[in-house]
Amino acid sequence: NAGVTQTPKFRVLKTGQSMTLLCAQDMNHEYMYWYRQDPGMGLRLIHYSVGEGTTAKGEVPDGYNVSRLKKQNFLLGLESAAPSQTSVYFCATRARGWDAQYFGPGTRLTVL
Amino acid sequence: SQELEQSPQSLIVQEGKNLTINCTSSKTLYGLYWYKQKYGEGLIFLMMLQKGGEEKSHEKITAKLDEKKQQSSLHITASQPSHAGIYLCGADSPGGTSYGKLTFGQGTILTVHP
Numbered sequence: 001n002a003g004v005t006q007t008p009k010f011r012v013l014k015t016g017q018s019m020t021l022l023c024a025q026d027m028n029h030e031y032m033y034w035y036r037q038d039p040g041m042g043l044r045l046i047h048y049s050v051g052e053g054t055t056a057k058g059e060v061p062d063g064y065n066v067s068r069l070k071k072q073n074f075l076l077g078l079e080s081a082a083p084s085q086t087s088v089y090f091c092a093t094r095a096r097g098w099d100a101q102y103f104g105p106g107t108r109l110t111v112l
Numbered sequence: 113s114q115e116l117e118q119s120p121q122s123l124i125v126q127e128g129k130n131l132t133i134n135c136t137s138s139k140t141l142y143g144l145y146w147y148k149q150k151y152g153e154g155l156i157f158l159m160m161l162q163k164g165g166e167e168k169s170h171e172k173i174t175a176k177l178d179e180k181k182q183q184s185s186l187h188i189t190a191s192q193p194s195h196a197g198i199y200l201c202g203a204d205s206p207g208g209t210s211y212g213k214l215t216f217g218q219g220t221i222l223t224v225h226p
Contacts, residue, residue, distance in 0.1 A: 004154075031212045043200070043216045050211045058213070090154060094212040098162065100145050101202070101214055103154040 004104035013081045021076040023091030031094040032074040036087040081111045118217035133186045133220045135201035141181045143204035150197045
């Protein structure tokens with residue numbers, strides 16, 4: 001039972017390159033979330049999904065796209081990376097009803 | 113929108129000392145969650161509070177939600193170096209709706225000196 005896993009753990013990109021971050025969960029949770037964490041800014045919600053095939057914008061969606069083709073996977077894409085997207089990215093999941101969000105270990109992304 | 117303010121922003125204590133971290137909301141809290149984060153790692157869920165006056169404990173950590181449901185505190189008894197990290201509070205949206213999205217405080221950095 002792995003919980004929430006994120007791939008990759010670290011990545012360095014050059015400005016303009018693209019990449020996809022993968023979040024996978026084995027908890028059968030409906031809701032999934034992508035956050036970024038920056039010093040002094042706290043956790044900010046990028047996009048979220050309330051079920052397979054659905055996505056919605058969070059607080060800071062610009063420059064990112066997401067997809068949830070399978071219930072267990074939530075992908076975060078950067079089409080043209082910018083230095084402002086240097087951050088630590090966390091995925092989280094949550095069951096319906098009263099429950100906590102459960103977080104993955106994070107992906108540290110640097111854009112040069 | 114709901115805002116959560118944590119205090120203090122950082123805390124340095126000697127091993128064995130007790131400490132308290134506070135989380136104050138601008139609106140009534142419908143679900144309050146405490147997390148711990150070690151540097152470079154993900155957030156670990158500690159405890160969830162829902163009812164006014166509720167109190168939960170796990171090992172040496174006790175979390176409380178006040179009767180008015182606008183403030184929560186996290187108390188650590190006899191702190192140890194293993195307690196060091198960043199503590200964050202998160203809250204459900206007012207009314208408990210909004211697809212499980214949480215608003216987070218800025219975090220409190222705890223350092224415990226041996």
